[in-house]
Amino acid sequence: MKSFRLVPGQGLAGLTVESHDEPEPRRGQVMVRMHANSLGFRDLMVLANNYPLPIIPGVVPGCEGVGEVTAVGEDVTRVKIGDRVAATVFPRWLDGPFRRENAAQLGTMIDGVWTEYAVLSEDGVVTIPDHLSYEEAASLPLAAVTAWNALTAGTAPRPGSTLLTLGSGAVSLFAAQFAKLAGAHVIATTSSTAKAERLKALGVDEVINYRQKPDWWEDVRTLTDGAGVDLVVDAAGPLEQSLKSVASGGDVALVGYWLSGLDGAKPVDPALIFAAGATLHRTAAGSRTHFVEVNRSITMHRMRPAIDRVFPFAEIPEAIRYCESGRRFGKVIISHD
Incomplete structure (x- = not known):
């Protein structure tokens, strides 16, 4: 499998691709085959090392990803193999106000989702609305959850x-x-x-x-x-x-x-x-509870997000350049399919 890796502060020059074995989920973890990612201004900040949270050198970047659960570790009960899920941006922020102990974020402090397969905590995933494609659902984890938090706080x-x-x-x-x-x-x-x-x-x-x-x-x-x-x-x-x-x-x-x-x-x-x-x-993103509420509302109203453009996984650098241009209206999506 392939994953992108990042050396922060070097922009696109610090973004590389590596090949490695597929990971295996441990107790309380699930493995997700990524079908789509989303990226935007937040990712430009991470590449430039101009972000409020620390960025670990060599981290797998990307905090927005959706896909299919292909394997589960021991004691996993929240999701099952075959479920369509999205990763939560802050896997430890389950509910309530944001606290420092919940600050570990995908793609900065822990490995993110610009990868073909990701191992995630079962607490850090939510099922996605049935009527949305993977590409549409990939727009939700950061932007939609942030908007919902902003509107309801x-x-x-x-x-x-x-x-x-x-x-x-x-x-x-x-x-x-x-x-x-x-x-x-x-x-x-x-x-x-x-x-x-x-x-x-x-x-x-x-x-x-x-x-x-x-x-x-x-x-x-x-x-x-x-x-x-x-x-x-x-x-x-x-x-x-x-x-x-x-x-x-x-x-x-x-x-x-x-x-x-x-x-x-x-x-x-x-x-x-x-x-x-x-x-x-x-307002800084939102919790898993916010995400569940977002999905409930989107499902009830059959709402569809605004998608600007879709790039293939191999063309993430081109997608980043497009984001830098400032021409987008809505989310820029990465498809693995």
Whole structure:
């Protein structure tokens, strides 16, 4: 079998492929034949060694993967051979708030899923919705779970509430889709007319082009009759404008803190945070329970994710270059089939 390996900080030059024997699951473990992976901006950060978590040299990268259980170790009860499963990004984070002891993440601190076969803890996998293909389900483990966590950690969307998503990355797209399922009114920012049209095709109600309207928070206030939105999912920044867009008593879910400073944004004035009168909370992926809830909702509504492009497993470097181009709308998928 083949697996990618990574020396962090060297970009694509640090990404190599090795051939080795298939692993065998031990007690409490399952072996999964990977059918599809997903990648995005998080993987670019890992390759550049510019990521909040430590990265072990030689690690198998990738935190998003789905496939079929082909073998199980002793005492495995949660899944069986033949099940279609997804790996959870944080295998030890089963439920509750994120804690340091649950920080081991696939593809950074422990071997990930850019491999043909992966041995995973049975606690670190969930079954995937029956109506989704492997390629579609591969989009869920990071982006969909992060969006769900962002939407449910504070005031969850409900009929008549308002949501603002920033940009057209995968987290923002999932947040918009989930919020529409809940009956919320969704406003989104984006960078082009073409992306605006695609956002509206997903059900977004109002789209603001932030290149044409640099102070887009003013448009958000206008669209909400001056009140502001109930919830902002901030996956792109700048945080200052999110705080100016949110209603008093609302929530701002900070997802993309690393992006917020890329445009030269200055530190946020504490007075602005106080004046916003909202709750600011950071969102870092989600637990296994979040993932189970995501799959339940997607199954109930027969929802399908937005897929941008599919690359074969051998072309992961080409897929990374495509991600670097910034042209994607939705998830970039790696297929093993």
